[in-house]
Amino acid sequence: MFEPQTFLNYIGGEWKAASSNMVEASMNPANRHETVGYIQQSTLDDLEEAVGAAKAAKMGWRKLSGPARGEFLFKAANQVEQRLDEIAEMMTREMGKTLPEAKGETARGVAILRYYAGEGMRSIGEVIPSTDSAALMFTSRAPLGVVGVITPWNFPVAIPIWKMAPALIYGNTVVFKPAQETAVTAALIMECFHAAGLPAGVINMVTGDGGLIGQAMADHPDIQGITFTGSNAVGKKVGQSALARGAKYQLEMGGKNPVIVARDADLDLAVDATISGGLKSTGQKCTATSRVIVHTEIYEAFKTKLLDKVQNIRLGSGLETATWMGPLASEKQYRTVLSYITNGVEEGGTLLCGGGKGQGQDLEAGYFVEPTVFENISSSMTIAQEEIFGPVLALMKVDSLEEAIEIANDVKFGLSASIFTRDISTMLTFLQDIDAGMVRINAESAGVELQAPFGGVKQSSSGSREQGQAAIDFYTDIKTVFVKA
Ligand SMILES: NC(=O)C1=CN([C@@H]2O[C@H](COP(=O)(O)OP(=O)(O)OC[C@H]3O[C@@H](n4cnc5c(N)ncnc54)[C@H](O)[C@@H]3O)[C@@H](O)[C@H]2O)C=CC1
Ligand SMILES: O=C(O)CCC(=O)C(=O)O
Numbered sequence: 001m002f003e004p005q006t007f008l009n010y011i012g013g014e015w016k017a018a019s020s021n022m023v024e025a026s027m028n029p030a031n032r033h034e035t036v037g038y039i040q041q042s043t044l045d046d047l048e049e050a051v052g053a054a055k056a057a058k059m060g061w062r063k064l065s066g067p068a069r070g071e072f073l074f075k076a077a078n079q080v081e082q083r084l085d086e087i088a089e090m091m092t093r094e095m096g097k098t099l100p101e102a103k104g105e106t107a108r109g110v111a112i113l114r115y116y117a118g119e120g121m122r123s124i125g126e127v128i129p130s131t132d133s134a135a136l137m138f139t140s141r142a143p144l145g146v147v148g149v150i151t152p153w154n155f156p157v158a159i160p161i162w163k164m165a166p167a168l169i170y171g172n173t174v175v176f177k178p179a180q181e182t183a184v185t186a187a188l189i190m191e192c193f194h195a196a197g198l199p200a201g202v203i204n205m206v207t208g209d210g211g212l213i214g215q216a217m218a219d220h221p222d223i224q225g226i227t228f229t230g231s232n233a234v235g236k237k238v239g240q241s242a243l244a245r246g247a248k249y250q251l252e253m254g255g256k257n258p259v260i261v262a263r264d265a266d267l268d269l270a271v272d273a274t275i276s277g278g279l280k281s282t283g284q285k286c287t288a289t290s291r292v293i294v295h296t297e298i299y300e301a302f303k304t305k306l307l308d309k310v311q312n313i314r315l316g317s318g319l320e321t322a323t324w325m326g327p328l329a330s331e332k333q334y335r336t337v338l339s340y341i342t343n344g345v346e347e348g349g350t351l352l353c354g355g356g357k358g359q360g361q362d363l364e365a366g367y368f369v370e371p372t373v374f375e376n377i378s379s380s381m382t383i384a385q386e387e388i389f390g391p392v393l394a395l396m397k398v399d400s401l402e403e404a405i406e407i408a409n410d411v412k413f414g415l416s417a418s419i420f421t422r423d424i425s426t427m428l429t430f431l432q433d434i435d436a437g438m439v440r441i442n443a444e445s446a447g448v449e450l451q452a453p454f455g456g457v458k459q460s461s462s463g464s465r466e467q468g469q470a471a472i473d474f475y476t477d478i479k480t481v482f483v484k485a
Pocket of ligand 1: 150154177179208210211213214215229230231232235237252254255286336387388
């Protein structure tokens with residue numbers, strides 16, 4: 001029998017209840033009657049305390065050497081690794097993705113922590129020849145100060161860690177506001193940082209309403225940088241608030257990612273990648289495949305193979321081994337996805353499979369939506385333009401590569417895009433002409449590697465890149481130093 005616990009804020013190295021004395025229940029989306037845990041409904045006073053703690057810890061932390069900061073991250077990685085099964089199970093319970101996916105994500109969190117721990121030993125500048133032969137000129141990097149981290153619910157371990165680990169290694173202190181939907185999982189990650197013994201105030205977590213706590217972080221004069229992943233609408237607000245007071249900001253937002261299936265594609269490979277890229281995590285990835293743009297000559301063959309597999313997808317609780325696809329993460333997301341499906345039908349799309357609530361007694365209490373495939377979708381339709389963030393694929397038929405790329409680029413987003421082809425000139429045309437930050441050839445649109453830059457173009461991101469060594473650009477400022485004896 002699962003017993004829900006109450007989780008506290010983490011401020012100045014201590015666990016604290018919100019000053020409102022109010023908690024909120026976090027629910028299991030596979031069974032809305034099950035409470036996963038209770039989390040704090042924080043007030044602006046709690047945020048103030050957390051920012052104050054981060055500000056007070058700032059100088060001590062930045063004065064530590066990079067390798068010394070790295071030691072703390074190695075310890076945090078070991079903690080997460082030791083608790084991997086427990087954290088992954090909580091993630092599955094709290095947001096619905098299957099247990100193997102949750103374990104994979106938690107293991108990725110461990111690897112990210114180790115990667116950035118190692119960054120503490122690497123170069124942070126370069127020597128540049130001065131025109132004055134008696135001088136030494138070089139660049140160095142300075143931390144921003146206090147960094148605000150606002151994260152979504154779809155990757156409750158990986159996204160917070162890929163923001164907090166580089167923030168910390170480059171000498172910043174952190175105030176973290178996770179999505180309320182997955183704040184229990186976030187609290188387990190904070191327990192790992194606490195056990196790793198980071199000095200008090202270096203990392204702080206305040207849970208609560210995004211419009212209140214998140215917005216106040218974006219507005220806060222003592223937070224010098226804000227990193228955000230989430231919706232486009234909120235991201236823009238966060239960016240505008242930070243810009244208005246001269247703070248640095250980094251936004252990772254939506255996607256409407258295409259896969260192009262060229263006429264010479266390996267169809268089995270393309271089908272598997274479309275299913276994995278579009279439907280894993282129940283389609284709730286900013287890199288998820290949403291539009292499937294298929295050459296007319298192989299359209300029917302591709303469609304038949306795709307439907308054959310999609311119709312056999314097993315829905316259920318992510319904790320059950322037979323389950324391939326779990327529920328949507330929340331009631332809000334469930335309603336959003338169902339309304340996009342209704343809209344697709346109303347605008348003239350043809351439903352090939354799915355389209356409804358998950359059927360069956362064991363699915364009744366959860367936010368399950370059947371894996372859904374549409375055809376007869378034109379680029380101007382709402383479901384071809386807006387991010388759905390659910391298990392919905394839209395098939396679009398084209399006569400040429402040029403037409404495929406034109407449709408692929410005909411959206412406001414530009415995060416990830418993939419193509420299936422064996423032809424080198426098709427590959428080259430695609431990688432040159434596609435508007436996307438992540439370009440993938442013969443691979444699904446989702447999936448990122450922690451050591452490589454991650455981000456999009458157009459309205460998918462604010463232009464900066466996360467992960468890999470690219471992260472240093474956001475979390476530090478360059479100092480150009482000129483020294484003469
Ligand atoms: N790019 C991505 O990975 C994600 C995209 N989304 C997209 O956003 C849609 C809505 O999902 P939501 O959870 O409602 O996203 P959201 O953008 O509202 O939430 C993301 C984070 O921002 C916080 N937040 C909310 N309002 C805020 C404000 N005014 N100021 C500062 N922070 C604020 C939330 O508490 C959460 O921590 C999804 O259907 C999906 O299309 C959602 C999550 C992740
Ligand atoms: O594809 C991935 O693994 C990362 C996706 C992501 O960053 C997101 O959905 O926010």
